[in-house]
């Protein structure tokens with residue numbers, strides 16, 4: 001007879017994380033098994049104190065039978081951190097280099113994937129308005145989380161954000177009056193209706209949904225961070241297929257595509273610190 | 288044989304980490320990951336400041352970057368820095384821990400789970416208690432725990448909090464920290 005081996009708690013917790021993710025996938029169809037594990041594990045273990053549990057696996061039966069609990073778990077997996085004109089140097093680059101080139105396409109379709117509460121979507125809308133392109137452009141914003149999409153559609157944020165976001169906007173080269181893009185309410189700011197016109201919010205899961213549009217620009221910042229390497233590769237391929245030749249892909253400035261040449265030969269890195277890529281013109285040789 | 292060195296610092300830690308890197312040999316082989324809390328506008332050139340004092344390559348981490356020997360890595364401002372089981376870094380925008388992001392606790396805990404007793408963790412100075420929980424896990428999983436002697440810095444809340452929470456291996460001066468770190472990396 002073999003004796004059972006003692007394991008350290010953190011290894012046992014890895015087993016618990018796996019079991020929970022499988023239950024969530026099988027019961028609700030949300031597959032987070034390919035997400036980057038270290039931070040995912042932290043977020044899930046935080047739920048233990050929230051639900052006052054001793055072990056993560058105790059959450060499984062509760063979550064299986066109670067959809068509200070499952071929604072709480074799903075919300076804790078995806079994090080909607082965002083700001084208007086976040087990383088102003090990136091927006092300055094878009095304003096000066098990408099938007100003018102997009103202008104050469106007759107119709108401009110943009111896919112903004114992982115939109116959270118919509119700050120980035122409306123930043124982009126402002127940029128297109130300022131470039132006089134709003135009339136022939138359309139921004140498709142997608143997120144896995146219907147609650148986030150609902151908030152993003154509303155387009156309201158706490159008023160205390162106004163100053164820092166205005167600061168970013170100015171640093172990005174914006175010359176308008178930032179406050180004019182919003183209607184000020186008591187404690188909040190609401191984006192004005194004309195910046196909503198060409199923005200559409202759709203539920204889409206990057207893990208298992210397919211390409212849904214041909215676009216000239218894909219913007220997906222700080223979403224791939226949450227994915228493991230295999231899933232990231234899968235999603236970058238999805239973006240590449242969605243892009244028209246010569247179209248752009250923008251990731252978060254702290255992100256990174258590993259082994260680009262090998263896995264994504266159709267993408268060319270334009271700037272590492274900006275994490276901006278372009279789909280090659282790629283005239284296929286066998287034609 | 289140790290495989291990874293993690294360092295946490297906050298207020299008052301800048302001159303200390305510069306001194307530390309200055310005195311590491313050019314062929315120092317342990318990869319070094321650093322979490323520092325600084326006011327937002329100061330953070331952006333932290334890598335350049337450190338790059339000036341050492342011949343080891345210094346860079347701000349990008350997500351999914353593989354850990355390379357003899358390289359100094361810095362957590363980017365406003366992101367948590369973590370280590371995955373495949374020895375690649377990862378970043379997250381999860382909420383601040385003890386009101387800071389990057390959090391020393393987050394780096395130390397994830398490094399401890401991956402490297403267990405192959406890890407060395409160092410706390411320098413700071414005015415909050417970030418690092419204490421992370422160091423506790425480093426200790427529990429068999430890593431080497433080093434803290435700057437609180438008498439050596441005016442910002443001693445951080446080293447004191449760690450010493451109070453964890454029975455660390457060394458509470459010593461910055462010179463002694465340097466010789467310990469050089470010593471463990473000496474090749475036969």
Ligand SMILES: C[S@@+](CC[C@H](N)C(=O)[O-])C[C@H]1O[C@@H](n2cnc3c(N)ncnc32)[C@H](O)[C@@H]1O
Nearest residue numbers: 078080081082114116143144205206207221222
């Ligand atoms: C940190 S936010 C990024 C917000 C915005 N792109 C920015 O950078 O400012 C990450 C977003 O990715 C979404 N997300 C996570 N997993 C996803 C998936 N599988 N498919 C689509 N969106 C996902 C989350 O719901 C969250 O809103």
